[in-house]
Amino acid sequence: MTDERHLDEPAERAALHRDALPAFDPAEPPEEPLVAEHAWGAPTQMSSELPGVPDAFQRLWTPYRMVYIQNGQMPDEHACPFCRAPELADDQGLIVHRGETCFVLLNLYPYNTGHMMVCPYRHVGMYDQATTEEVAEMAVLTQTAMRVLSQVTRCQGFNIGMNQGRIAGAGIADHLHQHIVPRWSLDSNFFPIIAKTKALPILLEDMRQDIQAAWPV
Numbered sequence: 621m622t623d624e625r626h627l628d629e630p631a632e633r634a635a636l637h638r639d640a641l642p643a644f645d646p647a648e649p650p651e652e653p654l655v656a657e658h659a660w661g662a663p664t665q666m667s668s669e670l671p672g673v674p675d676a677f678q679r680l681w682t683p684y685r686m687v688y689i690q691n692g693q694m695p696d697e698h699a700c701p702f703c704r705a706p707e708l709a710d711d712q713g714l715i716v717h718r719g720e721t722c723f724v725l726l727n728l729y730p731y732n733t734g735h736m737m738v739c740p741y742r743h744v745g746m747y748d749q750a751t752t753e754e755v756a757e758m759a760v761l762t763q764t765a766m767r768v769l770s771q772v773t774r775c776q777g778f779n780i781g782m783n784q785g786r787i788a789g790a791g792i793a794d795h796l797h798q799h800i801v802p803r804w805s806l807d808s809n810f811f812p813i814i815a816k817t818k819a820l821p822i823l824l825e826d827m828r829q830d831i832q833a834a835w836p837v
């Protein structure tokens with residue numbers, strides 16, 4: 621019984637960081653128009669004030685697709701990016717926070733701007749194979765990620781979850797990762813279009829720096 625007392629200690633320490641931020645409140649609307657540097661993925665509300673000739677078309681700006689178009693390369697299938705990332709510097713590994721049993725990073729292939737993932741350091745594929753410590757810290761880091769993303773992006777909701785096995789849609793099935801995808805009320809039109817496209821590192825790095833700065837330490 622003595623060992624059980626220590627199983628959730630990494631999670632309890634992580635919870636101290638989580639509790640430094642206010643709880644996510646999906647009912648609270650943005651107080652100001654979302655413009656400029658903090659309009660991550662959100663609809664631009666000031667476009668009516670810019671020069672241009674209106675027509676019947678909606679524009680979808682996806683500069684991060686250019687990398688995909690230009691080289692079309694996919695990562696090495698034999699390397700595990702979730703084992704590799706913690707070995708790199710934060711900016712190279714897209715890491716925003718390093719916990720004790722798990723870490724948090726941005727997705728190189730975001731479903732939405734600010735798409736983050738929580739992974740155990742250990743190379744384990746299935747959720748039921750994660751240790752109690754890993755499960756507990758992954759849960760708390762997910763909660764903290766919600767609060768950080770809420771502050772940085774002023775998102776209004778989240779999709780959170782994990783795909784277990786390739787048949788269930790896991791792109792990297794061998795290393796457990798929990799997705800945290802921020803959502804805005806008007807993002808659904810481009811949500812499927814940017815899925816599985818590659819993001820320009822400079823845009824991801826801007827986002828990573830903002831999230832890392834907002835993560836309580």
Ligand SMILES: [Zn+2]
Pocket residue numbers: 700701702703704742743744794795
């Ligand atoms: Zn791995």
